[in-house]
Amino acid sequence: MGFNFRKSFKIAPGLRLNVGKKGISSVSIGGKGARVNFSKKGTRTTVGIPRTGLSYSSFSSHKKKARPQLNSYQQQPFIDTSISQMPPNRSVSFLLGFGIFWMPYIFAWFTLRSGYSSTARWISFIWMVFVLLIVMTD
Numbered sequence: 001m002g003f004n005f006r007k008s009f010k011i012a013p014g015l016r017l018n019v020g021k022k023g024i025s026s027v028s029i030g031g032k033g034a035r036v037n038f039s040k041k042g043t044r045t046t047v048g049i050p051r052t053g054l055s056y057s058s059f060s061s062h063k064k065k066a067r068p069q070l071n072s073y074q075q076q077p078f079i080d081t082s083i084s085q086m087p088p089n090r091s092v093s094f095l096l097g098f099g100i101f102w103m104p105y106i107f108a109w110f111t112l113r114s115g116y117s118s119t120a121r122w123i124s125f126i127w128m129v130f131v132l133l134i135v136m137t138d
Contacts, residue, residue: 012120101135 005021008028016028018037026039030046037044042062048055105128116124 105131 003021006025007019009017009019011017014029014031017024018026018028026037028035028037030036032050033048035046037046040062042060044057044059046055046057
């Protein structure tokens with residue numbers, strides 16, 4: 001039987017750092033209803049209904065699927081590089097853009113309230129001013 005070690009530290013509201021016996025094991029973002037956990041092995045997303053015990057969890061691995069390797073005696077296909085292909089147009093969804101824009105404000109609102117250390121409140125305030133300056137320069 002072996003020993004195990006696991007400790008979770010609350011960094012900010014909705015942000016946890018999980019430490020295991022081999023070091024930092026994962027970072028969790030979210031609250032009781034929804035949480036995203038980023039680890040070395042992959043990303044786990046969990047959505048649940050508080051106080052009911054019902055939840056749904058999905059996992060996506062960071063590992064890439066290995067391509068079948070060609071033997072040295074197999075002929076590699078010819079790829080014509082003279083014709084450049086235009087990459088498809090990519091657009092950011094409204095919900096993602098909204099979340100990226102408002103996340104610093106939500107973080108600042110939680111940490112500027114009383115009950116947090118003055119260091120955390122100053123970091124939050126400086127972060128909010130920094131984001132405002134970046135948004136105003138565009």
